[in-house]
Amino acid sequence: MNPNQDVIDPLENRAEGQESGAGNPGENKDGEPKRAARPTRHAMIMRGIVTPIFGLLAVAAVALGILNATMWKPSSIINASATISGTQYVVTDPGVLPLLDRNATLNVKPSSSSMQVCVALGTSKDVAGWVASESSYQRITGLASWTSLATQQGKATGAASEASDDNAVAFKDSDMWSQVKCGKGEVTLTSTKTADSTVAIVDLGKDASSAEISMRWVRSQVPDFAMPFYLSGGLLAVVAVLCASVFAMPPHKRRKRMVEGKAVIHTDLSFAERVEQGLVGTKLPESVPARKRRRHAAHRRGAKNEPELESEQIETPVIVDPAARNMVADQQAQQSEQSEQSAQPEHDVFEAAESGAETGTQLGGADGAHSAGHSYGHSGRAGSFDDQATSVITPDELQAYFSRLAREVQDGQSTGPDDADMVDNVGTGSSDTHVDQQEEGK
Amino acid sequence: MSKRMHGLMRHGWVKLGATAAAALALVLPLAACEGQLPTAEAPAASQPSPDLTEAQEKKIRTKILETLDEADAAKSADGYKAVMAGPQLEIRASQVTIAQKSGSMNKYATIPKDVSQVVIPTDDGWPRSVFTITTTTEDQQSQRLLVLNQNSARENYKLVAMARLFDGVSMPKFEIPTHGSQMGTAKDTGLVATPTDALTQYADVLQNGSSSQYASTFTDDMLRQRIASLTSTVQEGIARNNGTQQQTFTAVPDQMWVMRTADGGDLVVGRIDSTWTRQAGDGRESQPASDDERILYNSDHYTSIMKVTYVNVVALYVPQSGDGAQITAVGADRQPVKVEAL
Numbered sequence: 051m052n053p054n055q056d057v058i059d060p061l062e063n064r065a066e067g068q069e070s071g072a073g074n075p076g077e078n079k080d081g082e083p084k085r086a087a088r089p090t091r092h093a094m095i096m097r098g099i100v101t102p103i104f105g106l107l108a109v110a111a112v113a114l115g116i117l118n119a120t121m122w123k124p125s126s127i128i129n130a131s132a133t134i135s136g137t138q139y140v141v142t143d144p145g146v147l148p149l150l151d152r153n154a155t156l157n158v159k160p161s162s163s164s165m166q167v168c169v170a171l172g173t174s175k176d177v178a179g180w181v182a183s184e185s186s187y188q189r190i191t192g193l194a195s196w197t198s199l200a201t202q203q204g205k206a207t208g209a210a211s212e213a214s215d216d217n218a219v220a221f222k223d224s225d226m227w228s229q230v231k232c233g234k235g236e237v238t239l240t241s242t243k244t245a246d247s248t249v250a251i252v253d254l255g256k257d258a259s260s261a262e263i264s265m266r267w268v269r270s271q272v273p274d275f276a277m278p279f280y281l282s283g284g285l286l287a288v289v290a291v292l293c294a295s296v297f298a299m300p301p302h303k304r305r306k307r308m309v310e311g312k313a314v315i316h317t318d319l320s321f322a323e324r325v326e327q328g329l330v331g332t333k334l335p336e337s338v339p340a341r342k343r344r345r346h347a348a349h350r351r352g353a354k355n356e357p358e359l360e361s362e363q364i365e366t367p368v369i370v371d372p373a374a375r376n377m378v379a380d381q382q383a384q385q386s387e388q389s390e391q392s393a394q395p396e397h398d399v400f401e402a403a404e405s406g407a408e409t410g411t412q413l414g415g416a417d418g419a420h421s422a423g424h425s426y427g428h429s430g431r432a433g434s435f436d437d438q439a440t441s442v443i444t445p446d447e448l449q450a451y452f453s454r455l456a457r458e459v460q461d462g463q464s465t466g467p468d469d470a471d472m473v474d475n476v477g478t479g480s481s482d483t484h485v486d487q488q489e490e491g492k
Numbered sequence: 493m494s495k496r497m498h499g500l501m502r503h504g505w506v507k508l509g510a511t512a513a514a515a516l517a518l519v520l521p522l523a524a525c526e527g528q529l530p531t532a533e534a535p536a537a538s539q540p541s542p543d544l545t546e547a548q549e550k551k552i553r554t555k556i557l558e559t560l561d562e563a564d565a566a567k568s569a570d571g572y573k574a575v576m577a578g579p580q581l582e583i584r585a586s587q588v589t590i591a592q593k594s595g596s597m598n599k600y601a602t603i604p605k606d607v608s609q610v611v612i613p614t615d616d617g618w619p620r621s622v623f624t625i626t627t628t629t630e631d632q633q634s635q636r637l638l639v640l641n642q643n644s645a646r647e648n649y650k651l652v653a654m655a656r657l658f659d660g661v662s663m664p665k666f667e668i669p670t671h672g673s674q675m676g677t678a679k680d681t682g683l684v685a686t687p688t689d690a691l692t693q694y695a696d697v698l699q700n701g702s703s704s705q706y707a708s709t710f711t712d713d714m715l716r717q718r719i720a721s722l723t724s725t726v727q728e729g730i731a732r733n734n735g736t737q738q739q740t741f742t743a744v745p746d747q748m749w750v751m752r753t754a755d756g757g758d759l760v761v762g763r764i765d766s767t768w769t770r771q772a773g774d775g776r777e778s779q780p781a782s783d784d785e786r787i788l789y790n791s792d793h794y795t796s797i798m799k800v801t802y803v804n805v806v807a808l809y810v811p812q813s814g815d816g817a818q819i820t821a822v823g824a825d826r827q828p829v830k831v832e833a834l
Contacts, residue, residue: 099505099508103508103511103512106512107512107515110512110515124527143532143534144532144534145532145533145534146532149530149532150530173541173543174534175543175616176543176645179616179617179618179644179645180645180646182645183645183646191532192529192530192531192532193529193530195529196529217643217644217646217647218646218647219646219647219648223648224646224648225548225551225552225642225648225649226645228545228548247541272527273527273528275527
């Protein structure tokens with residue numbers, strides 16, 4: 051039923067969506083206004099039919115679990131019996147005595163109370179040796195059901211010849227039995243800590259009349275049937291809740307959410323990639339998918355309204371620059387720049403942090419590459435410059451910086467985000483040559 | 493649209509009912525049962541298990557020795573048959589016959605109740621033999637090696653042989669009782685000699701002494717020395733009156749019990765019958781050579797020839813064949829069982 055519903059619902063929904071799309075071409079693809087008005091048929095079916103079904107099944111499973119834990123609990127005492135006639139010896143197969151528990155009680159009840167019967171325990175090979183000279187005997191092979199023992203005709207091996215009467219001992223006098231009990235009428239023998247190879251042998255006497263043999267175990271471990279029901283009940287309840295909530299949503303709505311989630315991940319990824327680029331240097335294969343995604347995002351964003359685009363524009367440099375910044379490398383770069391053109395001091399640091407889509411990114415890329423390639427080689431020299439470089443910012447320089455900042459902010463707003471990306475890539479791609487030039491300049 | 497939905501829902505309810513019924517039909521048989529029927533599985537025989545536990549061996553041995561004690565006290569051989577067989581039955585019957593006259597059992601007949609080692613076989617078939625080494629006796633006689641043998645499944649263990657270990661002899665090692673040892677056979681190979689051959693050759697050594705062709709196969713031992721010295725002592729007396737004496741030793745491989753030792757050798761306990769015929773010369777009478785013989789003869793009528801039948805039990809350690817490996821007799825018992833005047 052549920053699969054059917056699932057199959058039907060999306061179809062219904064899609065048809066409905068098409069209808070609505072045809073009816074109101076101007077309306078949003080998501081159909082959000084409609085859903086807000088009243089629940090879709092899909093949601094109604096999921097909440098009105100599927101959820102109650104699962105709820106009922108959950109209740110039923112829990113109820114069955116409770117029944118299995120109480121009324122229907124498997125009994126720990128197992129009593130199985132079989133009536134055997136026409137044979138003198140009855141032998142249990144190896145493994146039958148410890149079938150349900152290491153302690154087993156064997157009870158033999160002959161048809162007439164005057165009959166002498168014996169029950170003994172011995173190893174399987176001893177018992178097999180004892181009955182080897184018999185023409186036939188009965189085997190108890192296990193449980194036919196929970197109340198009856200399975201029996202089978204034992205075949206005589208005929209390996210041992212009958213012992214001479216002088217030397218032969220009576221059944222109860224044999225040295226081989228670890229336990230033996232004889233009596234007229236009913237005989238009960240309890241085997242404790244039964245070894246795997248221990249078997250029981252019953253001597254019903256030469257007359258070979260019938261007797262009822264029963265075995266009784268007290269199970270120390272009773273199978274637990276309640277727990278699976280509880281577990282499935284819990285699962286069904288969870289499914290019912292999901293049917294009432296998540297699965298009741300229109301599928302495309304759920305899909306949209308997932309897409310949005312991906313978009314968030316995209317920005318994270320591009321951030322990580324950019325950091326990596328900054329550290330490792332120019333790694334074109336890595337940067338290609340990042341650019342692709344960004345372009346796609348930009349394209350999608352382009353179709354939308356303005357404010358989003360603006361927020362993206364501001365975001366981009368904020369994400370990139372602080373992490374990729376290597377202060378030591380910056381100082382070196384600025385030193386070299388200072389030596390080349392004294393009008394451009396280390397203000398770029400702040401500039402990049404504030405906005406500066408074009409220049410900031412360019413320098414950021416260059417600095418990243420620079421730091422990766424050369425920071426170790428020049429660290430000693432950079433340390434000596436460090437104090438001077440950071441402390442010597444005169445009020446005049448600060449003034450000049452702010453004025454330039456204001457100008458560039460205006461310029462930056464006029465350029466699109468695609469341009470910023472392009473510049474970014476170019477800056478990253480050419481950073482090596484840029485650095486080389488700086489080195490030569492030194 | 494609402495009609496469609498109604499139809500769909502009605503359809504759904506029918507399906508729901510069918511599903512619920514199917515689910516119940518699946519679930520209900522599961523309820524109220526005892527679980528899956530277990531099947532008996534024969535234990536995997538990874539290692540052959542010993543035929544007896546040490547406790548069982550002790551129970552069997554104690555029962556035998558107590559029966560022996562009762563029969564000894566009653567000075568009657570009737571009780572022996574239930575718990576003894578083989579050479580030991582004949583030896584013990586002879587000893588109790590002597591005890592009837594002498595008043596007490598031979599001190600060599602004592603069997604201590606405590607054990608120092610038990611060797612239990614793992615063999616599935618019959619006969620099965622348990623080798624038991626007792627402690628020394630209260631009067632510091634040497635340890636006894638007992639062989640308890642179960643001839644068939646319908647019989648009980650019986651004491652078939654008892655050998656008094658020689659002083660200072662080093663016994664071979666056996667597997668511990670919880671592992672069990674493998675019984676050897678009369679035809680075990682890879683040894684200095686097969687058990688049957690070892691017994692036969694030892695009989696020849698006892699008969700011929702150092703002139704036996706097998707003398708070098710066996711290390712010197714107490715039994716050989718004592719028989720040789722006894723023979724030479726008797727020879728002195730017989731030689732004075734121009735008499736002769738002759739001893740013949742015959743191995744009885746049918747009454748032989750073999751157990752494998754831990755080092756791959758065999759410990760063989762077997763019976764060797766011997767007759768000692770003494771003929772007095774110069775018309776003299778041939779007299780018994782010992783008190784035991786005198787009591788067994790139980791007559792004052794002597795002739796010139798006296799034939800004494802002995803039952804000997806010997807325990808031989810037959811090592812694996814190798815450079816200079818020799819068979820060692822580790823214990824023996826010897827008892828005259830019949831004295832005749834021919």
